[in-house]
Amino acid sequence: SNLLRLCPVSTWSGKMDPHVHFDQLLHQLLAENNEIRKAADSAYESLPTSCRLNGLTTSLCSSSDSQIRQLSAVLLRRIASIVMSEHDEGQKVDASLLNALKEVLLTQIQTDEDQGVRRKLSDAIAEWARCSQDLEVPWPEVLTFLFESATSESATLNLCSLRILNSCPGIFGEQEARYRPVVKQILWKAMTKEKDDVQRMAVQTWASFVNSLEDYQNKVQFAELIPTALQIIEKSAVDQVDDEPLKSFIELAENSPKVLRLFVPQCLDLMLKISGTSELADSWRHLGFEFVVSLAEEVPPLIRKHQKYISPIIQQALAFMVDLDNDLDAWNNEENADEEDSDSSAIVGETSLDRLCCALGGKAVLTHVTPAISQMILHGDWRYRHAGLMALSAIGEGCHTQMEALLAQLLSGVLPFLSDPHPRVRYACCQAIGQMSVDFSPSFQKKFHSEVVPRLVGVLDDATNRVVAHASAAIVNFVEGCPKKILLPYLNALLAKLQVLLGKKLQDFVDKGSKEVLEQVMTTLATVADGAEEEFIPYYDYFMPGLKDLLKHLHGNEQEGTLKGRTIECISLIGLGVGKEKFFEDASDVMDLLMKTQTSDAGKQDDVLASYLIQAWARMCKILGKDFLPYLPVVMPPILAAAKVEPEVAVFDEDENDVNNEWECITLADQTKFGIKTASLEDKSTAFQLLVCYARDVGEEFVSYLDEVAPLMVNHLKFILHEGVRTAAADSLPYLLTCVKSKGPVFLQQLWATFWPKLIECMRTEPDKDVLVSFFQSLCACVEIVEDGVDGEVMGAITRILHDRLQEHFKSENDIKEKRKDEDYDEGVEEDLAMEGETNELVLNQVSDVLHALFKIHREGVLPYFNQ
Secondary structure (H helix, E strand, C coil): CCCCCCCCHHHCCCCCCHHHHHHHHHHHHCCCCHHHHHHHHHHHHHCCHHHHHHHHHHHHHHCCCHHHHHHHHHHHHHHHHHHHHHHHCCCCCCHHHHHHHHHHHHHHHHHCCCHHHHHHHHHHHHHHHHHHHHCCCCCHHHHHHHHHHHCCCCHHHHHHHHHHHHHCCCCCHHHHHHHHHHHHHHHHHHHCCCCHHHHHHHHHHHHHHHHHCCCHHHHHCCHHHHHHHHHHHHHHHHHCCCCHHHHHHHHHHHHCHHHHHHHHHHHHHHHHHHHHCCCCCHHHHHHHHHHHHHHHHHCHHHHHHCHHHHHHHHHHHHHHHCCCCCCHHHHHCCCCCCCCCCCCHHHHHHHHHHHHHHHHCHHHHHHHHHHHHHHHCCCCCHHHHHHHHHHHHHHCCCCHHHHHCCHHHHHHHHHHHHHCCCHHHHHHHHHHHHHHHHHCCCHHHHHHHHHHHHHHHHHCCCCCHHHHHHHHHHHHHHHHCCCHHHHHHHHHHHHHHHHHHHHHHHHHHHHHCCCHHHHHHHHHHHHHHHHHHHHHHHHHHHHHHHHHHHHHHCCCCCCCHHHHHHHHHHHHHHHHHHCHHHHHHHHHHHHHHHHHHHHHCCCCCCHHHHHHHHHHHHHHHHHHHHHHHHHHHHHHHHHHHHHHCCCCEEEECCCCCCCCCCEEEEECCCCCEEEEEHHHHHHHHHHHHHHHHHHHHHHHHHHHHHHHHHHHHHHCCCCCCCHHHHHHHHHHHHHHHHHHHCCCHHHHHHHHHHHHHHHHHHHHHCCCHHHHHHHHHHHHHHHHHHHHHCCHHHHHHHHHHHHHHHHHHHHHHHHHHHHCCCCCCCHHHHHHHHHHHHHHHHHHHHHHHHHHHHHHHHHHHHHHHHHC
């Protein structure tokens, strides 16, 4: 029959019965032995799609092992995307085979007695329903099953139908409007059924279905189920069973927040109750608060309208921040001190407070948070003082305007805690001062340098290493935003202290292998040298010999990679600060050491060292200019390799919860978890920025790399995963044109012909206005370089994009006016609209600049296009 039809036996290896062979293959896919599992995976992937479909279908029906049936269901779900891909390429799977598969799926989910198998079958059916829609192949039987199971007295079948609808809320396709009332009735019945697991699944499905609806009026039809959903979530929290309904409510707050408008008080009451119940597990409490913060971020006016909740929300964030471990030795000896536990209540509270302040604004928040902080920093318990100071550092960005007038008062209250008896409070005080240096730069530095710098320098003598390191980091924050003339009077004392500290910590490194403070001191010295520039010359000879010697003896392995990287950073920033004339006597030695690191440590470097090295090469290029040319053949390959790396993208199973922090994940409407590895993206962006530096600093000699770099840049103008990559790609174009200009107008015109169509095409679709500004700046610079290269075709294309962007500007301005009429409009919204208007003005200014450049070069030749 079609149901069990198999591929010819010749497609299988050996003479074994293909049923037995495939069953063994599935067992091997579950093997604990990694080599067996990898070999089985390779064998499975090598089979034709139809063979896999047949084998999985057979195993699903006939295997007595529930693990094998679960695996078969999982693999049948995954293979759906392969069938879709092959269909798009013209390799269609036999329709009768697909029909047989669908029949098996719907039969097995009703008959299989294992709940785990049924759960996986629900996911598989949802995926095949989605694929059937994409392939425009009707599957009416799945809707019949959905409704019959949803109204069945069997709780098991209720769960199956809800899971399918949860995973594939768009299952109704064009008939959605017809079925919406029916779905609402099904969800209501499921939420009120006397089966807790059905109720919880109904809440998830309700949220998923509401999020899938495009029109707000359609979404709000389901809002009357919110009170019932909240009761189910509360019971789940009390029992601490299944947090998925609560998570689904967070997704609702993120994607369809206005649906909650009429029930904001009820939602906040419950979520604050969950957050504040100390008997609950931390994970539950954090999720409850995440709902509150997410709602505040998505619709801040709704929270601001319910002002009575702002104070308890802030109090809960602060309460989380007090939840600290008392083990001082463990804290001080933490190996990766910078890597805080993101799941700890203290970090959840701190990051939430920051997000709340940014979302709600200083006017709404500051009057609630400052009195609480004032009480906390005077508390006898160190944890409260620590939390108060960390809270002060967290609110600066969101409350910037309101706090600026209070800085003198705030700082006078903070500085004494640099001498607090508890080291973690001293640490938090350094954090607060460092963050204020960032948030209120440069006015903070101009007004308070005499109070801040001497006190921070004094903390470098602290007996606790982590406090010393953090004071050193706070000095970095202060110096980075400090005008040079303010820094200079403190230079002698600051560098004298750093010299002593550097010697002491170098000895600790030699004797004990302790390097955390040493690493931070390297960064502080580098920052001070960078800020002092040529004024660092008198101190140069005190530091450079020792730094070179240290670099010579450090290894590029995991243990010393960061220290070596920071030493490289320090040397290169000192060289950049003092300039080529002073640095030149050491440049050859330094370049040799960098070359040695690049070559002898190749393959042994950790990613951190490689990143430091790439950036140091760029600084050396800026220092040496054309003298850097001999090193380009060594420098360019790793940078080009980093620039060409394809980002790591993965699709995770819905139940994969152990995705680490290196992955940034988003959950799509169909519950697919899509992840991007952020570290590789940042490395790629850095590589692009460095290529811009080389093209700019090397000039026309960079032309030998043009054939490789130019296509790379043009092709990444549309790199949707990272704004920095797109910006750097645009920034490079004028420099690449400049470096080819010396070869003559023919070469210039050829390169320009490859640039302008792509650039203008991307300007038409670029969603980020800051990136769009960079595109306009690039276009303007290119027009000025190619001059007569802007012929009629190019002129027409440019003026059309200018016209289109002007129309978008007017539309955006009208949208701003309409938003001022919205029922949620308030002062906070006006601040956001004002910022949006400023961004619009930036784009408008760039349109003007391009027009100015065209008229300047082509004069009246622009008029026919302009008048259109």
